[in-house]
Each structure stands twice: as C-alpha cells, then as structure tokens.
Amino acid sequence: EQAIISGIAHDTSEAKVTILGVPDQPGVAARVFRPLADEGVNVDMIVQNASAEGRTDIFFTLPKDDLRRAEPILKRVTEQVGARGVTTDPHIAKVSLVGAGMKTHPGVAADMFDALADEGINIEIISTSSIRVSCVVRATEVQRAVRVIHDRFALSTEAVRREMH
Amino acid sequence: EQAIISGIAHDTSEAKVTILGVPDQPGVAARVFRPLADEGVNVDMIVQNASAEGRTDIFFTLPKDDLRRAEPILKRVTEQVGARGVTTDPHIAKVSLVGAGMKTHPGVAADMFDALADEGINIEIISTSSIRVSCVVRATEVQRAVRVIHDRFALSTEAVRREMH
Numbered sequence: 260e261q262a263i264i265s266g267i268a269h270d271t272s273e274a275k276v277t278i279l280g281v282p283d284q285p286g287v288a289a290r291v292f293r294p295l296a297d298e299g300v301n302v303d304m305i306v307q308n309a310s311a312e313g314r315t316d317i318f319f320t321l322p323k324d325d326l327r328r329a330e331p332i333l334k335r336v337t338e339q340v341g342a343r344g345v346t347t348d349p350h351i352a353k354v355s356l357v358g359a360g361m362k363t364h365p366g367v368a369a370d371m372f373d374a375l376a377d378e379g380i381n382i383e384i385i386s387t388s389s390i391r392v393s394c395v396v397r398a399t400e401v402q403r404a405v406r407v408i409h410d411r412f413a414l415s416t417e418a419v420r421r422e423m424h
Numbered sequence: 425e426q427a428i429i430s431g432i433a434h435d436t437s438e439a440k441v442t443i444l445g446v447p448d449q450p451g452v453a454a455r456v457f458r459p460l461a462d463e464g465v466n467v468d469m470i471v472q473n474a475s476a477e478g479r480t481d482i483f484f485t486l487p488k489d490d491l492r493r494a495e496p497i498l499k500r501v502t503e504q505v506g507a508r509g510v511t512t513d514p515h516i517a518k519v520s521l522v523g524a525g526m527k528t529h530p531g532v533a534a535d536m537f538d539a540l541a542d543e544g545i546n547i548e549i550i551s552t553s554s555i556r557v558s559c560v561v562r563a564t565e566v567q568r569a570v571r572v573i574h575d576r577f578a579l580s581t582e583a584v585r586r587e588m589h
C-alpha cells in the first residue's frame with residue numbers, strides 16, 4: 260500500500276487541559292469525561308500514556324470557547340478522582356499530516372519529526388493513527404511548523420488547510 | 425453532524441514499547457523514529473504526552489514480529505538521546521471505536537470509557553481522533569472489552585472486525 264499524503268491541517272482554535280497524576284484504576288477516565296460530555300463540552304483529541312507508579316496524566320483539547328464552561332467541572336472532577344491538579348493552556352497549535360496507508364510507511368512520521376527538529380521546533384504532544392500524524396506545538400510556531408512540513412513533503416499550497424473546532 | 429459509529433476494531437498482533445524519561449527537546453522524537461523507519465520497523469500508534477520536569481515517555485506499538493529487529497535499535501537510541509530506559513510488552517490489545525463526527529459528539533468517548541469501567545477493565549493508553557477512539561487494555565481482556573462496547577453501542581455482529589498489522 261503506497262502512503263498517500265493528502266495534506267496538512269493546522270488548528271489554533273483549541274486550548275489544552277492536562278489533569279495531573281490521576282490514579283490508574285478502572286473508571287477514572289469515565290468519571291473525567293462523562294460530566295464534560297453531559298455539559299456538551301466538545302472534547303477533541305484525548306491522549307493518555309501508561310502510568311508510572313500507579314499515576315498518569317490525562318491530556319485533551321477543547322475549543323477555547325468551551326474552556327470557561329469546562330473549568331468548574333474540571334475542578335470538581337480533579338477532587339473526585341483524587342488527581343494532583345489540573346492545568347489549562349490556550350496557547351497551543353495542532354499540526355497534522357493527513358493521508359492514508361501511514362501504518363505501513365514508518366518513514367512518514369519520522370520525516371515529519373525530522374522537519375520540525377531541523378527547524379528547532381519542540382513537539383509537546385504526539386498522537387497518530389493510520390491516516391494522521393498530529394503534533395501539538397506552541398501556537399507561536401504554527402506558521403513555521405506548517406511551512407517546514409509542507410516543504411519536506413513537497414505539497415501544493417491547496418494541501419494546507421486550517422481546521423476550526 | 426450526527427455521530428455515526430460504524431464499528432469496533434480489535435488487534436492483539438502488536439506489542440508496545442515505552443521509552444522512559446526522554447529529554448523534552450527539539451529533535452528527540454526524530455532521533456527515536458528515524459532509525460526505526462530506516463530499518464523498516466512498522467511503527468503503528470505513537471502516543472507522547474507533555475513533559476513534567478523536562479522529561480516525558482514516548483510510547484508506540486509495532487507488530488510483535490518486528491520486536492526482535494527493533495530491540496537493538498531501541499537500546500542504541502535510548503543511550504543516544506539520554507533516556508532513562510526502555511520497556512517492551514507484547515501482552516496488549518488495542519480496541520478502537522470507529523466512526524465519523526466524533527469531534528462534535530463528546531458523549532461517544534465517555535460512553536466507551538463508561539462501558540469499560542462498568543466491566544472493571546483498566547484503560548492503559550488512550551488516543552483519539554475525530555473518527556476513532558482507541559484504548560489499549562491487557563490482551564487477556566480484549567474479548568470482554570469488545571463485548572461490552574458492542575453492547576453499549578448496540579452494534580451488529582458484522583460491526584466487529586479484527587485488525588492485523
């Protein structure tokens with residue numbers, strides 16, 4: 260299967276939330292996301308890695324407009340599940356390479372990471388699937404990040420699209 | 425946009441690798457994935473969360489068959505980037521809810537987490553996009569996990585499919 264890169268998407272309309280040090284026990288993720296869903300908060304990208312010493316962080320993005328509504332829920336949930344704390348940060352950008360067949364082309368993600376590395380851009384979060392490689396970087400770096408990835412994959416200008424939540 | 429759940433995919437053909445405590449500096453992800461790509465290791469899902477105190481873990485999955493080829497590269501890369509260590513674990517299952525329009529239906533991920541919570545199944549890793557919610561659980565729990573999600577979303581039997589890398 261050929262890897263077909265169809266474009267780059269970038270989005271600075273979202274903020275990120277990190278719930279710090281949640282206990283790694285069944286039911287914790289459900290207790291975090293159920294009240295947010297019931298309130299209609301449009302959670303987008305969720306990333307949680309394996310725990311160390313029984314605790315881990317849960318990260319997610321949401322539209323900046325939803326942040327004010329989400330904050331009281333986050334405070335309550337953080338106490339209920341016994342997390343260490345919660346931080347929010349509206350100054351992020353999500354940059355994604357979109358395509359197909361990435362699963363069998365390991366070089367695609369490596370090329371994207373190389374392009375950002377050569378430009379000195381730090382990758383804060385990585386989340387991939389077989390059709391998409393997404394990186395979270397500082398919002399101030401989104402133009403540079405899109406340009407170096409665009410050049411690395413020799414894409415046309417139409418291939419770059421801005422996403423909004 | 426209506427959330428359309430098209431099915432559940434499950435995959436126990438992969439192992440997971442966690443590179444522990446990598447420095448959070450530009451270029452580190454490139455130095456981890458470039459040699460794996462050059463060796464033709466079929467890295468699948470990559471998950472990296474934000475760092476704490478300047479270090480973070482990088483997690484990824486790969487076909488169990490690629491593990492033997494990847495191990496010498498992982499050992500060298502771990503030393504080169506100054507990571508604390510690397511662990512591998514072949515006993516995982518990836519269970520994914522596949523659909524469309526999830527970005528604007530926050531209840532979908534919460535329902536999946538609820539179904540696993542009610543069954544006492546611990547979620548080790550979470551990675552989502554607008555068309556997929558993926559959870560890593562113990563391989564021994566994959567049948568139960570697929571059954572409770574299938575029931576929660578009242579899907580047909582044809583909607584369950586086994587993925588292989």
Ligand SMILES: C[C@@H](O)[C@H](N)C(=O)O
Nearest residue numbers: 284285286287288547
């Ligand atoms: C941390 C969180 O994912 C927990 N392991 C759960 O299953 O809900």
Ligand SMILES: C[C@@H](O)[C@H](N)C(=O)O
Nearest residue numbers: 381382450451452453
């Ligand atoms: C940890 C790793 O992602 C690092 N921040 C990088 O940019 O490569």
